[in-house]
Amino acid sequence: MEKKKAVKKIFDRFFDKDLIDAINQSASFFEFEEDEVLIDYGQYIKSIPLLLDGAIKILREDPDMGDLLLYYLEKGDSCALSMACCMGHTRSEIRAITETKTTVAMIPTDTMEEWMQKYPSWRFFVLNSYHKRFNELLMAVDNIAFNNMEQRLETYLLETTRVNNTHTLNKTHREIANELNTSRVVISRLLKKLENENKIQLNRNSITLF
DNA sequence: CCATTAAGATACT
DNA sequence: AGTATCTTAATGG
Numbered sequence: 001m002e003k004k005k006a007v008k009k010i011f012d013r014f015f016d017k018d019l020i021d022a023i024n025q026s027a028s029f030f031e032f033e034e035d036e037v038l039i040d041y042g043q044y045i046k047s048i049p050l051l052l053d054g055a056i057k058i059l060r061e062d063p064d065m066g067d068l069l070l071y072y073l074e075k076g077d078s079c080a081l082s083m084a085c086c087m088g089h090t091r092s093e094i095r096a097i098t099e100t101k102t103t104v105a106m107i108p109t110d111t112m113e114e115w116m117q118k119y120p121s122w123r124f125f126v127l128n129s130y131h132k133r134f135n136e137l138l139m140a141v142d143n144i145a146f147n148n149m150e151q152r153l154e155t156y157l158l159e160t161t162r163v164n165n166t167h168t169l170n171k172t173h174r175e176i177a178n179e180l181n182t183s184r185v186v187i188s189r190l191l192k193k194l195e196n197e198n199k200i201q202l203n204r205n206s207i208t209l210f
Numbered sequence: 211c212c213a214t215t216a217a218g219a220t221a222c223t
Numbered sequence: 224a225g226t227a228t229c230t231t232a233a234t235g236g
Contacts, residue, residue: 202217
């Protein structure tokens with residue numbers, strides 16, 4: 001099966017052969033379309049995902065409406081927050097939505113706890129995963145604390161085009177405003193400014209980066 | 211056609 | 224930077 005090959009190809013440099021076989025044996029493979037909610041606030045998590053293809057956005061909700069994009073998960077990533085969540089048997093603090101078409105291998109929690117004992121390379125992967133996410137979080141915090149909206153928008157556009165593997169985003173100003181937790185008018189203003197600086201081109205429902 | 215919705219403009223906080 | 228309001232332009236029945 002080509003999905004099992006994908007597991008080997010992507011995780012070969014992290015995992016030993018036994019573990020890759022174990023993944024292919026215990027994981028269930030799923031494909032998701034764009035914009036599917038994988039995990040929502042308050043949900044219990046019963047399995048953790050290994051991303052084989054595509055991208056997932058991780059969002060945090062602030063109490064009085066409005067989301068905030070924390071970071072993207074990409075090929076080869078896993079969600080450290082869901083690991084913590086399932087081992088501690090606590091509810092999810094975040095929302096995960098597919099940004100693009102996505103292929104994942106889902107690992108049941110009890111299986112992954114078993115692997116923590118059994119496979120050093122799994123243990124390392126989990127710790128490494130925490131480390132990566134922690135850094136991403138720090139970057140997200142820095143971005144919000146020290147950058148103005150214009151800079152935040154520019155980084156957003158760069159990151160989002162990167163994970164979507166394109167120069168043209170099919171997003172509305174409203175959607176962008178939601179993910180940056182600001183208003184539509186502000187995004188429109190700033191995008192207009194970027195267009196005048198010849199950094200982007202605006203069309204209805206799409207933005208092209210130069 | 212009309213209804214809906216994205217996005218531009220302007221003015222005020 | 225954010226809100227409120229109005230206008231204009233696409234889009235899809």
